[in-house]
Amino acid sequence: MRKNAMLTLLAAASCFICSTGFAQADDALMTAANKKKPEFVRDLATLVNIDSGTDDAKGLGQVETFLAQRLKDLGAKVEIVAAPPSAGKMVLGTLQGKGxxxxxxxxxxxxxxxxGEAAKRPFRVEANKAFxxxxxxxxxxxLIVLYAVDLARERGIDGYKTLTxxxxxxxxxxxxxxxxxxxxxxADQDYVLIYEPPEAERVTVSTNGIAHVNLSVKGLASHAGSAPEKGRNAAIEISNQIVQLKDLGDPAKGTTVSWTVIQAGDRANIIPDKASAIADMRMSDLSEIARVQADADKIVQKKLIPGTEVSVKVEYGRPPFSKNPASDHLAAVADKIYKELGKSIVPVGMRYGTDAGFAYNPKSGKPVVLDGMGIVGDRIHSSDEWADLDSVAPRLYLTTRLLETLAKPDSE
Ligand SMILES: [Zn+2]
Structure with a gap:
């Protein structure tokens, strides 16, 4: 997912990797990465032309077979793991190293x-952009993951204990x-790298968490023509509550609460006895869930229509990947590697949620997580989605060099 990017200032980091530096480009690696590009683009066409929506068991199965086979070809031990209630399965590969x-x-x-989406608009390339x-x-x-693991293998990079x-x-x-x-x-990793697409030469050092605020009102039905005064209008009460609850967010903390869904009544001649509403909540601080719940509980006590019952419940979805020094540090290492190519990487915080929220544990501060490691692209979730093919070789270089660098025992 991708929406607004907020530039995040990178804390100055000093550490072993940063101070020793590696300004010299690994030309042989860049040449090897560039050589793989035509094959990469062919594989990208193959994968894009298989529909694999989240509910599409058949398409997901085909992509799963492709990914599993490639991992086996790379020498990984491969497991296919069911993921109920999801329609598809997880593909898990493990390589053993010496570190x-x-x-x-x-x-x-x-x-x-x-x-049917892929048949409607199959993979195509215009100049440096793939659609x-x-x-x-x-x-x-x-594919950045698979090709980088391949490059690492070709170059004998096996300084990790396990590569999963x-x-x-x-x-x-x-x-x-x-x-x-x-x-x-x-929980068992030192480093987790996630391959969501960055919009430009960036990596993601924090993402927001997601929750829903569910609001419901119980009233009393009555004939809207002959006896409206005998009803308790849930539509009016929920309107009152939404106006009262419109400022649950906290801009200073980066918390937003946006009311997006309202439902009440379905016939014009009945005073509605039920109404419900949902707000989309985003937060970077997990304690905001409890704060919003407590504030909302207090606010809903004040009612406009006597005799109605109002309840509000914050339902937790995806946790935030909170901003933390270790991820900033790893972004600095990535930037250092990019500098070998005469490029630079900007660390950003994203307002959407990703699996980084499940990978990162804010209590232990572990593992060190970096997202936005994938192919550069934009307009995602739209029919104009594109990927920048010029980013393939630099991104392969970045992951391969990171594998080489992070696997060293003195890399912390
Ligand atoms: Zn994604």
Whole structure:
């Protein structure tokens, strides 16, 4: 998912990796990455032309087979793991190395598009841009993972203890069936890199969490023509409540609460006895859930229509990936690597939610998580979604060099 990006200032980081530096480009690696590009684009066409919406078991199954086979070809031990209630399964690959650090690369392979979308607008390339459903979000990202692991293998990079690859089939619908696996695997990792698409040369160092505020009103039905005074109008009460509850957000904390769905009554001649509303809530601070619930509980006590019952419940969806020094530090390492290519990377905080929220544990501050590692692209979730093919080789270079760098015992 991708909406507004907020530039996040990067805290000055000093550390072993940053101070020793590696200004010299690894030309052989960049040449190898560039060589893989035509094959990468062919694979991207194959994946984009298979519909794999979150509910499309058949399409997800085909992509799953592709990803599993590639991981096997790379020498990984591969497991296919069911992810109920999701329609697709998770593809989990593990490679053993010779070092001490556990590193996981992960991304989803479902899209927001339905069956028939790929036939309507199949993969196509115009100049340096590739188009098609899920081309950037996140089929391009899945291939960055596979090709970077391939480059690392070719170059004998095996300084990690384990290198885990997780492809999940349900991110676009909240990762209901994969979130527990993400949490469990992440708890054992030193580093988790996530391959959502950045809009430009960026990486994501924080994302918002998501919740819903559910509001409901119980009133009393009555004939709107002959006895309106005998009813308790739930529509009027919920309107009153929404006006009262419109400022639950806290701009200073980055919390937004936006009322987006309202339902009441379905016949013009009945005073409605039920009404409900939903607000979309985004937060970067988890304690905001309890704060919003407490504030809302207080506010709804004040009613306009006597005799109505009002209840409000904050329902927690995806946790935030909170801004933290370790992710800022890792972004600085990524930037240092990009500088070898004469480029730079900007760390950003995103207002949408991703699986980074399940990977990162704010209590322990572990593992070190970095998102936005995928192919550069924009207009995602729309029919204009595109991926920047010029970003393929630099992004492969970045992940391969990170695998080389982070796997060293002295990289912390
Ligand atoms: Zn995505």
């Amino acid at each position: 001490t650090k556990n590193i996981m690369l992960m991304i989803h392979f479902d899209t927001v598009f339905g069956v 098609g459903p899920g081309v950037a979000d996140a089929k391009g990202g899945a 690859v997780l492809f999940n089939p349900d991110e676009e619908k909240g990762s209901a069936g994969s979130r527990e696996m993400i949490r469990k695997l992440s």
